[in-house]
Amino acid sequence: xxxxxxxxxxxxxxxxxxxxxxxxxxxxxxxxxxxxxxxxxxxxxxxxxxxxxxxxxxxxxxxxxxxxxxxxxxxxxxxxxxxxxxxxxxxxxxxxxxxxxxxxxxxxxxxxxxxxxxxxxxxxxxxxxxxxxxxxxxxxxxxxxxxxxxxxxxxxxxxxxxxxxxxxxxxxxxxxxxxxxxxxxxxxxxxxxxxxxxxxxxxxxxxxxxxxxxxxxxxxxxxxxxxxxxxxxxxxxxxxxxxxxxxxxxxxxxxxxxxxxxxxxxxxxxxxxxxxxxxxxxxxxxxxxxxxxxxxxxxxxxxxxxxxxxxxxxxxxxxxxxxxxxxxxxxxxxxxxxxxxxxxxxxxxxxxxxxxxxxxxxxxxxxxxxxxxxxxxxxxxxxxxxxxxxxxxxxxxxxxxxxxxxxxxxxxxxxxxxxxxxxxxxxxxxxxxxxxxxxxxxxxxxxx
Numbered sequence: 001x002x003x004x005x006x007x008x009x010x011x012x013x014x015x016x017x018x019x020x021x022x023x024x025x026x027x028x029x030x031x032x033x034x035x036x037x038x039x040x041x042x043x044x045x046x047x048x049x050x051x052x053x054x055x056x057x058x059x060x061x062x063x064x065x066x067x068x069x070x071x072x073x074x075x076x077x078x079x080x081x082x083x084x085x086x087x088x089x090x091x092x093x094x095x096x097x098x099x100x101x102x103x104x105x106x107x108x109x110x111x112x113x114x115x116x117x118x119x120x121x122x123x124x125x126x127x128x129x130x131x132x133x134x135x136x137x138x139x140x141x142x143x144x145x146x147x148x149x150x151x152x153x154x155x156x157x158x159x160x161x162x163x164x165x166x167x168x169x170x171x172x173x174x175x176x177x178x179x180x181x182x183x184x185x186x187x188x189x190x191x192x193x194x195x196x197x198x199x200x201x202x203x204x205x206x207x208x209x210x211x212x213x214x215x216x217x218x219x220x221x222x223x224x225x226x227x228x229x230x231x232x233x234x235x236x237x238x239x240x241x242x243x244x245x246x247x248x249x250x251x252x253x254x255x256x257x258x259x260x261x262x263x264x265x266x267x268x269x270x271x272x273x274x275x276x277x278x279x280x281x282x283x284x285x286x287x288x289x290x291x292x293x294x295x296x297x298x299x300x301x302x303x304x305x306x307x308x309x310x311x312x313x314x315x316x317x318x319x320x321x322x323x324x325x326x327x328x329x330x331x332x333x334x335x336x337x338x339x340x341x342x343x344x345x346x347x348x349x350x351x352x353x354x355x356x357x358x359x360x361x362x363x364x365x366x367x368x369x370x371x372x373x374x375x376x377x378x379x380x381x382x383x384x385x386x387x388x389x390x391x392x393x394x395x396x397x398x399x400x401x402x403x404x405x406x407x408x409x410x411x412x413x414x415x416x417x418x419x420x421x422x423x424x425x426x427x428x429x430x431x432x433x434x435x436x437x438x439x440x441x442x443x444x445x446x447x448x
Contacts, residue, residue: 027293029173055135081162086307108148287368298379363418373429
């Protein structure tokens with residue numbers, strides 16, 4: 001029922017089962033990504049050539065920066081698809097998908113065409129030695145061929161998540177990373193292709209995932225609901241998509257910048273502290289993989305509730321995803337506090353780095369808790385497509401982060417650096433949470 005007592009035929013129930021049916025598969029899917037990184041590192045590491053391993057690390061980081069900047073393709077597609085699903089508008093769902101695919105393939109082709117410029121720029125930024133640069137060149141030149149497929153996978157994943165198909169998302173993630181892992185081992189170790197084998201494994205995995213995902217999505221489409229070319233390229237719809245993507249892109253760049261600043265300041269404390277911080281950042285990244293699954297659930301449920309103009313589903317979804325997010329974050333933080341010293345020992349053999357990492361461990365262990373609200377709110381605002389608020393509140397949080405760094409780093413050194421990072425996570429969550437009720441009131445009132 002809506003607030004006027006009318007029956008809402010688009011209403012749906014939000015249950016723990018619904019939340020977990022999205023969150024668990026995507027969490028499992030996301031955890032295959034660090035496993036892939038470990039395999040790639042292990043394959044090249046077994047060659048016994050430090051230059052090749054360093055070249056792989058630089059190449060992988062360049063792609064993290066390049067492709068990570070286009071994560072807006074997934075986020076915007078999830079929100080718009082979920083809202084169309086909530087309205088039971090299968091026609092517009094197809095329209096959202098095709099606009100996302102055209103955008104993804106176009107961006108991928110641009111990256112491919114710009115690769116002769118992007119690689120030298122990346123190498124100039126990192127300044128590796130000649131042998132390391134050669135290994136990076138081999139890796140980059142092969143993997144860039146998969147740029148259109150990799151970005152298409154963002155759009156496909158965003159679409160299936162928007163429809164609440166967590167199992168399909170898991171299948172595609174496992175397919176992409178599974179093929180990648182198998183081929184990296186076969187080509188890199190068995191055939192002794194080294195860095196080139198790892199790159200070809202990634203290229204084939206991304207391409208196979210895009211083809212499989214496209215076939216799965218197209219098989220679910222009804223021909224009678226197919227949008228016309230004019231509808232797909234509607235100026236109004238494309239402008240809406242561009243504005244959404246622009247805001248999410250700005251937010252992503254600021255987020256990347258915040259971590260780059262942390263690394264830069266950490267470097268000023270010396271190599272041991274920098275290495276310790278790098279080890280500890282793995283704890284935050286692992287927490288993020290788990291919290292991202294629940295953020296995906298929040299995206300889908302929020303978008304669907306807004307599309308259905310059903311406020312009870314929005315409120316219930318917010319409540320249940322918050323319960324699971326904070327419960328999981330508390331569990332993960334407790335685990336890292338207890339098992340942290342053992343994990344640190346597994347990640348580094350240096351006694352100095354181990355000692356430094358254990359000193360700062362509590363700060364890294366609680367990042368899951370301090371960041372839980374930020375991850376959840378990102379999911380809510382992406383699903384609701386309140387992108388302007390996301391962008392503006394991220395800029396406010398970044399200003400608070402810079403102020404914290406200016407105050408706490410001179411006072412407390414590396415402790416102040418970690419304190420500032422945790423404050424930044426808290427700022428992001430609370431600044432967005434303050435807006436949820438007024439924005440929801442406004443959105444659902446307009447939908448009545």
